[in-house]
Amino acid sequence: MTARPLEKYMKADAIRALKSGTLVLELGAFSTRVKLSDRRSVAFFLDMYADCLVTLGDCALSDFSLTVRPPNQFRKYFRHQVVPDPGFGFPAAPLPVSMSPLALEMGLNLSVALQCFRYAIFHAGVVAEGDQALIIAAKSGGGKSTLTAALMEEGWRLLSDEFAILDLEEASLRGYPRPVSLKNASIDVVRGFAGKDQVSETLHGTPKGSIAYRRPRRGDIERMALPARPRVIVFPAFTEGAAPRCQEIDLADTAMQLIASSPNYQVIGERAFTGLMTMLDGMKAYEIEYGSTEDSLALVSDLWRSHVS
C-alpha cells in the first residue's frame, strides 16, 4: 500500500474514499485521515491537493483524523453548516457549507497546532532556497501569506504558509506545503503574479473576510522531504504607503516572540527549548516594514544576500 499522487487515482475512487474517511494524506511529517461530507470541500481537496501523496483504504495509520461534517446528526437536515472536527472534542465554530474549504484548512491547521508534539511548531510561514530557509513570522496584518506567495514566484520553494515545523534533534525545518491562505486584497495581487489557475475560487463573507488559496506547486511537494536550516527570520509589517524600512532585532526578543506564537512549545518542554536555542544560534532577525509587494521582495532579497551567500 504505497502512497501515490492523488491525481493518479480514479476520480470516483478518490471521492468515495474522501466521503467514507478512508483517504490518508501523506504530507511532510504527517499523515492525516480526511473525511469530507460535502461536494465543495471534496472538489477543493481534489484540486488543491492533486499532486500530494495519498493512500486509499482503511489500513493506513495516521497522526491525525479530520472530519469536516455537519455540526450534529440532526442539524444536517435543517441547515447547511459544517464544522472541522479534528477528533478530540475541539468544537470549532460552525461555518456555512459554502465555506467548507475553509473548515477543511482550519481543521488541518488545528490538527497540527494542537495534536503534534514531535516537532516544535511556531506560527510562521517558511520558504527556502535549497536547504537554507527564511522564516516569515506571523503578525496580525503583517502580510505573511502575501509575502510567502510572492517569494514563491521569485523561485523560493514553499515549506509552509502556516507553521515553522522545527525538528527537535537537528534544528532544521520540515516542509508541510499546503495551500497558502490569502485574504481580501492580496487575493487579486497573487492571482496577478501567480496566474488565475494557481488560486482557488474566492470564499466571500467568511469570518476573516474574503479568502482564497494559492496552491503549492508540484516542485514544492516533490522537495518537501528536504529539510532546511533557517538563516533569517523576518517580522513583516505592511503599512499602506510606507517607505521600505528594515531594522535588526535582538535574538532574545525573537525567542520570546516565537515562544509566544507556539501552540506546543510548553507541552514539549526541554527539547523544544534546546531546539529553539540551537536554531536561533547564528540566525539574524529583522523587522521589515513596506507598502508594496515589490518593496517587501527587495528588502528580503537584500537581507538574504547579505547573510546567506
Place this chain on the structure above:
Amino acid sequence: MSAGPNSDDWVWVVDPDHFIIYEIGDTTFVFSRLSGTTHMLNLVSRAMLDFLTGKPKTLGEVVAGFADYLQVPKEECPSGVVRRLFDELDDVGLVERILP
C-alpha cells in the same frame, strides 16, 4: 502572592541539575526541568541564580550577602529588592528549600 511561607532561617539552594541555560547577550534563558517552563533572567536575577547555585544559604544570608556578590554598594541593593528577587525565583520553583 508568594510561593509560600518563608523564614530567614530556612536554607535554600539552586540545584544546577534542575535547569538548563542559554545566554543571548545579557539575557539568560532558563528552562526549568521541574516546571517545564522557560524564564528570561536579566543580569541581576541571573546573579541571584548563580549566588545560590550549589551553595545553600539561609534567606538571611542571601539578604545580607547579595550586594557584595553583585559588587555594588549596599544602598543600591536594598534588602526589600533582594527579598523580592528571591521570591521571584521561589515563585517559579528555581530555588528549593533544604529541609532540616
Place this chain on the structure above:
Amino acid sequence: MSNNQKKDGDFLARRRQLLKLGAAGVPMVLTLKASATQPIHSALDCAFVIHNKVKILVDADGKAWMGDGNIREKNGKYKSQDIKQFKNNADYVFPEYTVPERFRPDECDEGGDSCSGSSGYGDDDSGYGSYGGGYGDDDGGDGDESCDSDDDGGYGGYGDDSGGHSGDDSGGSSSWRHGGGRGDDDGDDSSGGGNGGWTDCYKLYEIDRNTTITPSDYLNGSGNWNLNGPNGLYLLLAGKYLDTYGNDGGFPGISCLLSILNYLEMQ
C-alpha cells in the same frame, strides 16, 4: 560559567541600572508562555456579531433576563410594568447568583419591587428532560420560536449559527430559555411597586445591533477572563449557558467562545 566572571566595562553599570528598576518594582524574572491573548492559530481568532439589539436585565440576586423588549427609564428607575413584560418575554433566563456582584444594581429601594426569592428548584423535571432530549428528537419543536429571533449568531456576516435547533440536543433546556412562557416563577412576581410604579431593583445592559464581540479581547495575558461592560456580561452569560447546555447552537456566539475555552483548557 557564572556570569560574575565575565564582566566587561559597563557590566556593573548595567547591573546597577537593573537594580534601580528592581527597586521601582519591575520584575526581574519573566516567564515565557504562549500568550492566551494572542490567539495563535487563526481558528481561534473568532468574533461574532450581535445583529439585533440585546438587552440584559440583572436583579440584585444576580438573576438575568435576556431579551429585546422595551423598558422605559426615568431618573435611573425602570417602569415596573415594562420589567414584568420584559421578563415574561425574555429569550433566556439565568437563575440567581449567575451574575457577579459587580454587574448587579447597587442600591435597591425595597419598597419598589420585591426581588423574588428562590426559583430554580421549582422546575424539577428540567434536569431529566435534558437526558431525554439527548437521544430523542421529540422535544425539538420547543426551542424553535424563541431561538429564531436570536439566530444572529456565531459568526457575523451570515447569521447562520444554528439557532433554532437547540431542542435537538437538549430538550430540557427550554425551561431556561423561555423565561416567561414556561411558568418561571417570576411570572407570579407580585411586584410591590405595582404596574404603574418604577423600580431601581434592576440594572439594564444594552448591546447595540451589529456589535462585534471578540472573546479573546476579554482574556488577560495569563489566560484569565477579564469580563466587563455589557459585552463582558454577554460573554459571561454565554459561558454559563455553554456549561449547562453545551454547544447546541441556540445562543449567539457560543461556538466562538467554546473554541477559545477549549483552547485554554488545553494550555
Place this chain on the structure above:
Amino acid sequence: MTRRRRDIKAFFCIATGRAGLPDTPSDLAAFVSWAQESHILGQVAAVVTAEVGSKLYDILENARLRSSYDRRMLTFETNRVRRALMGADIQPILLKGSAYVAEHLLAGVGRRVSDIDILVPEEHLKETEKLLGQAGWRAEESTAGAYDQQYYRRWMHELPPLRHETRRTLIDVHHRLLPRTSRIRPDHLKLMADARLIEGSDLMVFSPTDRFIHSAIHIFGDGAFETPARSFIELFYLYSDLTGAERQSLMLRAKDVGAETPVREALWMLGEYFDIQAKGGKAPWLLKWCIRTVTDGQGGLVYLANALLYVRSHYMRMPLPLLAGHLWKKALRRV
C-alpha cells in the same frame, strides 16, 4: 469506514501490554483508532513499542511526549502545593493521578490529567485554603459566585476548584471522598487513618488497597464515565499492583469503609474486560448494559447508555430535589 464489531477485550489486552500488536494492517489500524478515540494512546505508548521509522512509532512517540507533559505538570504542581504549605502542620493526601505519579505507579503512566486532587482533614480545610490562596490559587470567578460557593461548601466533598493565577492549573481540595449528599458514604476517616508518607516527602498517599477502593469509588460511585477505557485500565493496573494477601482482604476492607458496591462493580469490570476472576464481582444488569454499550462505542444506543450513565452519576451524588436544583444551576468552572 465500515468496521467489524470490535473485540474490546482483545484491545484491552494489547493496550496493557499483555498481548502483542495485531498482525494485519487493518486490525492494527482498528486498534490504533480505538486507542485514539478512547484517549488512551499515552497509556498504550507506555507498554507498546514499535519499529523506529514506522508511522506507529511516530504516533506512540507523539503520545509519550504529550503524557510526559502531564506527568511533569502534576509533579510540579505537587511540588508547589508542598511549597505553599511549607511550615504549616498539614500533610495532604494526594489522590488519583498525582498520587500515582508521585508513587511511580503504572496506573499513572500515560494517563491524561488536567488537575490535581488533594485530601485534607476537615479541620485543616480553612488553613489549607488560606495558604493555597496566598500562593495564588483562587476560586475562579465562575465558582466565586455566592451560589456556587454555597453549593460546594454545603454539598460537595471539596472546596470550589481553585485555579492558579499565573499557571492556570486547577486544584481540588477535598475533605471527604464523596459529597455529603452521596448515596454511598465511604468512611474517609478510615481511609485517611491508613494513609502513609511518600518516601522522602511530607505528602501522603493511600495504601495500595485503598487506592484501588478510592479509584473504584470515583469511577463507579461518582460516575466518572467520560473516558471508560482510561478508567478501566487504571483500575486494572491498581489491581495488578496488589499482593495476593491484599487481594484476599480487598472485599473485607471495602465493606469496612462502606465502599462495597463500587468495588464489586469494579471487580465485575475486571472480569468482563481483563479476565480477572476476583471474588465478589457483581453489577446490576442495567449498569452492565450501559458500560458494554458505551465501551463498544458502536451502534445507535451509545447515546442512550451515556445519558443513563450521566443521570446515574448525578443520582449517586445527591438526593433528587437537590439534583434538580443543581442541574438547573450547574456550577460553571470556566467563565
